[in-house]
Amino acid sequence: MPKVLRIKQTLVLPPTDKTISAAARLIRRGGLVAFPTETVYGLGAAATERRAVTRIFVAKGRPADNPLIVHVANLDQVKEVTSSLPGCALELMRHFWPGPLSLVLPRSAALPREVSAGLPTVAVRMPAHPVALSLIRAAGVPIAAPSANRSGRPSPTELRHVLEDLAGRIEAVIDGGFCRMGVESTVLDLSGSRPVILRPGGITREQLEAALGTEIYEGRGEKASLSPAPGWQYRHYAPRAPLILITGPRARREAMIRALASAYRRRGLKIGVLRASPGPAGVRQMAKDLFPALRRFDAQNVDLILAEGISPQGLGNTVMNRLRQAAARIIRV
Ligand code: TXA
Numbered sequence: 001m002p003k004v005l006r007i008k009q010t011l012v013l014p015p016t017d018k019t020i021s022a023a024a025r026l027i028r029r030g031g032l033v034a035f036p037t038e039t040v041y042g043l044g045a046a047a048t049e050r051r052a053v054t055r056i057f058v059a060k061g062r063p064a065d066n067p068l069i070v071h072v073a074n075l076d077q078v079k080e081v082t083s084s085l086p087g088c089a090l091e092l093m094r095h096f097w098p099g100p101l102s103l104v105l106p107r108s109a110a111l112p113r114e115v116s117a118g119l120p121t122v123a124v125r126m127p128a129h130p131v132a133l134s135l136i137r138a139a140g141v142p143i144a145a146p147s148a149n150r151s152g153r154p155s156p157t158e159l160r161h162v163l164e165d166l167a168g169r170i171e172a173v174i175d176g177g178f179c180r181m182g183v184e185s186t187v188l189d190l191s192g193s194r195p196v197i198l199r200p201g202g203i204t205r206e207q208l209e210a211a212l213g214t215e216i217y218e219g220r221g222e223k224a225s226l227s228p229a230p231g232w233q234y235r236h237y238a239p240r241a242p243l244i245l246i247t248g249p250r251a252r253r254e255a256m257i258r259a260l261a262s263a264y265r266r267r268g269l270k271i272g273v274l275r276a277s278p279g280p281a282g283v284r285q286m287a288k289d290l291f292p293a294l295r296r297f298d299a300q301n302v303d304l305i306l307a308e309g310i311s312p313q314g315l316g317n318t319v320m321n322r323l324r325q326a327a328a329r330i331i332r333v
């Protein structure tokens with residue numbers, strides 16, 4: 001193996017065939033390896049190994065009742081971890097895999113129950129990232145992987161973020177540069193009588209509806225007491241400084257942000273501002289920059305973050321979901 005860096009005992013691996021084989025061996029032996037996906041970095045362990053899966057919860061400080069997504073590289077692995085596949089699941093896999101869509105399906109009895117936190121279902125996805133796919137293939141087992149952040153922190157979209165949160169707590173991380181999407185996969189529940197979005201993500205409701213030709217409902221995962229996706233009752237994506245989300249028509253929310261920023265600055269507070277550029281490219285950019293921006297504001301020690309809300313359509317819905325989760329307060333103008 002080429003000379004590799006270690007930070008607090010965690011191996012930092014460049015993405016080569018050799019290092020991916022080494023990382024796969026670590027996974028097979030019950031180790032924890034963080035790896036890039038097209039959404040965010042994942043913290044992987046062999047989904048079939050109870051002890052390895054348990055270690056994920058410890059490393060992240062994740063509550064045991066929040067289930068993990070199992071990452072696969074082929075249909076055989078889907079069959080290994082599930083007990084039945086409805087026709088619409090196969091249809092959606094054809095449309096969106098590899099890609100940012102996690103499907104919640106009845107689980108196989110062989111899977112350690114810790115993976116799905118005791119639920120009768122399991123979330124499965126095939127990531128669209130060559131390093132992730134090579135790693136899963138080389139490991140030869142499905143890989144359980146939540147986002148590679150400490151629980152409650154913004155999800156990691158580059159190597160540095162993974163090391164900030166997990167150096168010394170995991171065996172290795174594979175460097176894949178920046179994640180293309182920057183927000184996590186859509187979690188779609190197919191275990192009930194109709195498909196329900198439990199977490200909006202990289203594949204939009206509009207895309208799913210077009211593929212299935214039916215209306216798709218979205219559970220209220222945000223801050224409601226109703227929490228269809230387990231784990232939603234916990235605070236998520238939270239930067240250290242309080243975040244105020246300002247929603248409403250563009251001109252009014254911009255005026256409100258300007259007014260608040262100058263009022264708080266006059267009081268001597270350091271303010272971070274998160275703005276959206278108009279149009280679909282602006283929304284994609286905001287999705288990609290959201291988590292890095294929250295971490296940047298932490299590093300700059302800002303006292304308060306003002307974030308501009310956007311229209312909750314398409315990927316905008318996903319961005320707004322994450323902003324609402326991160327927000328200490330929402331102002332509608
Ligand atoms: O893009 C992603 O999905 C990233 C990358 C690494 O693949 N992973 C990720 O995992 O975001 P995590 O653990 O941060 O979020 C998983 C979400 C949680 O909201 C969890 O409650 C939900 O998926 N989930 C997992 N299994 C579930 C199940 N069986 N039923 C309902 N929700 C489930």
Ligand code: MG
Nearest residue numbers: 146147148155
């Ligand atoms: Mg997460």
